Amino acid sequence: MRSFSFLRHPYAILLALLPLAAAAQVYSWKDASGKVHYGDRPPAERQAQVRQLPGAPAATPDVEAARKAAAERQFAQREKQTRSQDKSAPEDPAQAKLRAENCQRAKNQLAALESGQIRFTIDAKGERVALEGPLREEELVRARQSVAEWCK
Structure with a gap:
């Protein structure tokens, strides 16, 4: 024991x-x-x-529920303010330029993968590996997601 x-x-x-x-x-x-x-x-x-000193007041379920509801209301208000600020504020020109450059890179990567040319990547051992079969499909999925993210 x-x-x-x-x-x-x-x-x-x-x-x-x-x-x-x-x-x-x-x-x-x-x-x-x-x-x-x-x-x-x-x-x-x-x-x-x-x-x-008096002891700390015991938290009752009603008090805890009221605190939780108030916190949730504050969170919802902050989310609403953040969304309205995002929609109303114009995008910074530097950010817009960076987004356009990243969009173009993503489109170029996708076009290269879809062209059928042999593409290579580096594996975990540091060796060059041809993108073929499932590996190529995974890269195509990633490239499409990148285009969707940067070019919206």
């Missing part, structure tokens, strides 16, 4: 220390200028008042 070691299970240590954190005390005191300070240890030179 295996023995349980707290050093091997840091979550167990945190779980064991959790009640201590919940029962933590807070000290408050005023300095010479009348400013109020708070700390987890009392000051050595002054008398401090001990304050107990």
